[in-house]
Amino acid sequence: MVVAESKPIEEILAMVADFDKILLTGCKGCVTVCNAGGQKEVGILASALKIARKKEGREIEIEEITLERQCDPEYIDQLEEPIANDKYEAVVSMACSVGPQYIAKRYEDMLVFPALNTTFIGGSLEHGVWAEFCQACGSCGIHNFGTLCPIARCAKSLLNGPCGGSAGGKCEISPEIDCVWHLIYERMSRLGQVDKMANVVMFKDWTTSRDGGPRKIVREDLKQ
Amino acid sequence: MRLNYPSNIKIINVPCTGRVDILHLLKAVEDGADGVYVAGCLEGDCHYVSGNLKAKRRVTYVKKVLEDIGLEPERVEMYNLSAAQGTRFAEIAREFTERIRELGPSPVGSGAKAA
Numbered sequence: 001m002v003v004a005e006s007k008p009i010e011e012i013l014a015m016v017a018d019f020d021k022i023l024l025t026g027c028k029g030c031v032t033v034c035n036a037g038g039q040k041e042v043g044i045l046a047s048a049l050k051i052a053r054k055k056e057g058r059e060i061e062i063e064e065i066t067l068e069r070q071c072d073p074e075y076i077d078q079l080e081e082p083i084a085n086d087k088y089e090a091v092v093s094m095a096c097s098v099g100p101q102y103i104a105k106r107y108e109d110m111l112v113f114p115a116l117n118t119t120f121i122g123g124s125l126e127h128g129v130w131a132e133f134c135q136a137c138g139s140c141g142i143h144n145f146g147t148l149c150p151i152a153r154c155a156k157s158l159l160n161g162p163c164g165g166s167a168g169g170k171c172e173i174s175p176e177i178d179c180v181w182h183l184i185y186e187r188m189s190r191l192g193q194v195d196k197m198a199n200v201v202m203f204k205d206w207t208t209s210r211d212g213g214p215r216k217i218v219r220e221d222l223k224q
Numbered sequence: 225m226r227l228n229y230p231s232n233i234k235i236i237n238v239p240c241t242g243r244v245d246i247l248h249l250l251k252a253v254e255d256g257a258d259g260v261y262v263a264g265c266l267e268g269d270c271h272y273v274s275g276n277l278k279a280k281r282r283v284t285y286v287k288k289v290l291e292d293i294g295l296e297p298e299r300v301e302m303y304n305l306s307a308a309q310g311t312r313f314a315e316i317a318r319e320f321t322e323r324i325r326e327l328g329p330s331p332v333g334s335g336a337k338a339a
Contacts, residue, residue: 008292009292009293010292040247043247044246044289047247047250047251047253047254048250048289048292048293050254051250051253051254051290051332052293052294054254054331054332055294055295055331055332
């Protein structure tokens, strides 16, 4: 999933400082799963903003709505009624950054702000802890590395073994971060594939990643 | 025991402090409570194993939110006591009321009582 986290409340308060009526929109997709922008987090942020503004003596009206997803135009339709009534001065989106961009695209005259920092593609390690597992390089080769991704999980994205900073299975940047090359060696040893580690992996073609510019997938079988 | 405790305390019953949500505490502050405290069982004594520990973490979270928006985090607190400690219950009620009295009314307030 896309993992995100809330921006500092001070930053969000500054964004909405000029407004008295806003629409706060959550998303039931990834950001609900990572407890950053679902219905519950929408409620908490709305309450915190209201408390802060009441304290300043300038109350803010906040309508809360949580869309099925904010990364599909059909679900942005759910905002039609609240926005069409022209009741709101701004929309604050609690989706990953795709959400506010979709809302801004649909409602060209509406000011839209992101309440989250979209952080990485990852998974949960335990309740309340998430880690990065994928960097969306666009050409997955993890099967060559014991099904572990050295692009996302090695601080240097090395493809031919660890650097000199690997010690005791940990990365030199933090004792809390596993050296993925240590994990790759352990797993490939277990699988009896350690000899494959002698193969030199040539430099990666990054054109499938961001180096090729913004990416797009077109499925002719699905297009209408 | 017929113990007295300040009449400004409004009690909201929950089956376990594990039921207390971040939003419950924030809504109380939003609606004007000068202070909110959660009275949970003693740590290690939760009938549901970890309800009071979860409540403690939520109280800590709310304290951080209040601090971020410039409100005194001391307006929210977690206390632990057993159901047999009536004297301690009254003592906590007095202690917290005194703390809030020193802080003064909530700047958010509309005159609601501490809960």
